[in-house]
Amino acid sequence: MKQPSSLDEETVRHQFDRKCKLALKGELVDYTRHIDYLSKHEVILSELSERELESLSVIDEYDSEYFDFQALGYDIRLKDMLLAEALNALTERKRDVIMLSYFQGLSDADIARKLNLDRSTVNEHRKRSLELLKQMMEERSNDNENKKKK
Structure with missing residues (x-):
């Protein structure tokens, strides 16, 4: 016990x-x-x-990253340097047609009225401008690729 x-x-x-x-x-x-x-x-x-x-994220954007254009009183900002350089190489009228058409969404008839042109002339300017832009941008991107390879 x-x-x-x-x-x-x-x-x-x-x-x-x-x-x-x-x-x-x-x-x-x-x-x-x-x-x-x-x-x-x-x-x-x-x-x-x-x-x-x-x-959830924020990306800082600075004015120096943009390229500003004006077309008939419209302010247009671009961030793509290659496109901005190609647009600068166009004549003012062709640049205005491209800007108003693609960045402001105006029809050929509206652009023709604002620029005092025929609608067919606006259409022709747009087609030729696009061809020139394509050619210039391809050349510049090829030049940039060649520089990177060297």
């Missing part, structure tokens, strides 16, 4: 073990609740769509 003092120590030890187990179960419940909360309210960045990621 055990002595009364050792019986009390064993009882105390069992009570302590029980309290520790209850505390650990409580911590597990708290941790599980916390993880559930995080899964409902937080998203891993790698799981976001490209569109959602773009909405």
Whole structure:
């Protein structure tokens, strides 16, 4: 038979073990609740769509990155240097026709009225301008590629 003092120590030890187990179960419940909360309210960045990621970022833009043009009172800004250089190489009338047509969305008839030209003349200017732009941009991009290779 055990002595009364050792019986009390064993009882105390069992009570302590029980309290520790209850505390650990409580911590597990708290941790599980916390993880559930995080899964409902937080998203891993790698799981976001490209569109959602773009909405979270900001890209600084500076005036020096743009090329400003005017066509019959319309202010037009371009960011593409290659296109801006090609447009600068066109005559003013051809540049105006391209700008008004593609950047302001005006019809050939509207452009013709604003420039005091025939509609067919505007159409011809636009076609020729596009051919020139294509040719100039291809040449410049080929030149840039050749420079990079060297």
